[in-house]
Amino acid sequence: MSNRLAGKVCIITGTGGSMGREAALAFAREGALVVGCGLYADDAQATVDAVRTAGGTMVSLHPCDLTRPADCGALVDLAVRTFGRLDVLFNNAAMAYFNWIEDISDDEWDRNRREEVDLVFYLARAAWPHLKASRGVIVNTASLNALMSFKNLGSLGVIETNQTREQLKNPEWAGYMLGKTSVDLDGPRKWRTSLFLASDDSSYVTGVDIVVDGGMKVW
Numbered sequence: 001m002s003n004r005l006a007g008k009v010c011i012i013t014g015t016g017g018s019m020g021r022e023a024a025l026a027f028a029r030e031g032a033l034v035v036g037c038g039l040y041a042d043d044a045q046a047t048v049d050a051v052r053t054a055g056g057t058m059v060s061l062h063p064c065d066l067t068r069p070a071d072c073g074a075l076v077d078l079a080v081r082t083f084g085r086l087d088v089l090f091n092n093a094a095m096a097y098f099n100w101i102e103d104i105s106d107d108e109w110d111r112n113r114r115e116e117v118d119l120v121f122y123l124a125r126a127a128w129p130h131l132k133a134s135r136g137v138i139v140n141t142a143s144l145n146a147l148m149s150f151k152n153l154g155s156l157g158v159i160e161t162n163q164t165r166e167q168l169k170n171p172e173w174a175g176y177m178l179g180k181t182s183v184d185l186d187g188p189r190k191w192r193t194s195l196f197l198a199s200d201d202s203s204y205v206t207g208v209d210i211v212v213d214g215g216m217k218v219w
């Protein structure tokens, strides 16, 4: 542990999910005071338990639906009430509903807008005064789909999580996607970018998109 985030109050969203849980553990290992949230209380509480068992500090708001501005406000309040400040907002939670443009329904489009975009905006707006006061950081998770297309669409990327596990059972889909990855992304390497962006090491880095894809984009 290098304590790169020692004393930093970090909101991480979707900590009941796969990458959110790993991020909470990784940030806490670096000394962060983690504030998590999740749609589902059981998953989110399990992450709090895992972080505390590992010796880290974490509180969490769950259930918490970030498509509701009031829940976003409550999450920021929890951070500031508990730890007195806010240094990092890591927008990890989201849910995408993929479909071809001629087939996508109004409902699917509306859900994509709410669960991919609105939730980031509402929480950033609620957190902004505190981030401004601390000269803090926002780290957003996105998808490689923002930069390129995959012929099998339906794809969120290639890290095995709750969101991709079912698709990875399809040998054709898995073969194509995994075949495009030239670097094994398992383990802590995939967290180094978010830890770097959340830490003072990146204090002169602003407004960048960093592709963390194990080579998918260039292969």
Ligand SMILES: NC(=O)c1ccc[n+]([C@@H]2O[C@H](COP(=O)([O-])OP(=O)(O)OC[C@H]3O[C@@H](n4cnc5c(N)ncnc54)[C@H](O)[C@@H]3O)[C@@H](O)[C@H]2O)c1
Pocket (backbone or CB within 6 Å): 013, 014, 015, 016, 017, 018, 019, 020, 037, 038, 039, 040, 064, 065, 066, 067, 092, 093, 094, 095, 096, 115, 119, 141, 142, 143, 144, 156, 157, 158, 159, 160, 161, 162, 163, 164
């Ligand atoms: N797994 C991949 O290969 C991959 C690729 C590209 C992008 N992503 C993105 O990575 C992030 C993490 O996803 P994951 O793969 O760990 O999936 P996951 O389903 O395990 O985790 C996502 C978490 O976000 C939470 N969430 C979703 N909508 C929410 C809402 N409205 N309010 C509160 N919480 C909400 C879910 O409950 C879940 O716990 C997501 O933004 C996802 O789109 C993942």
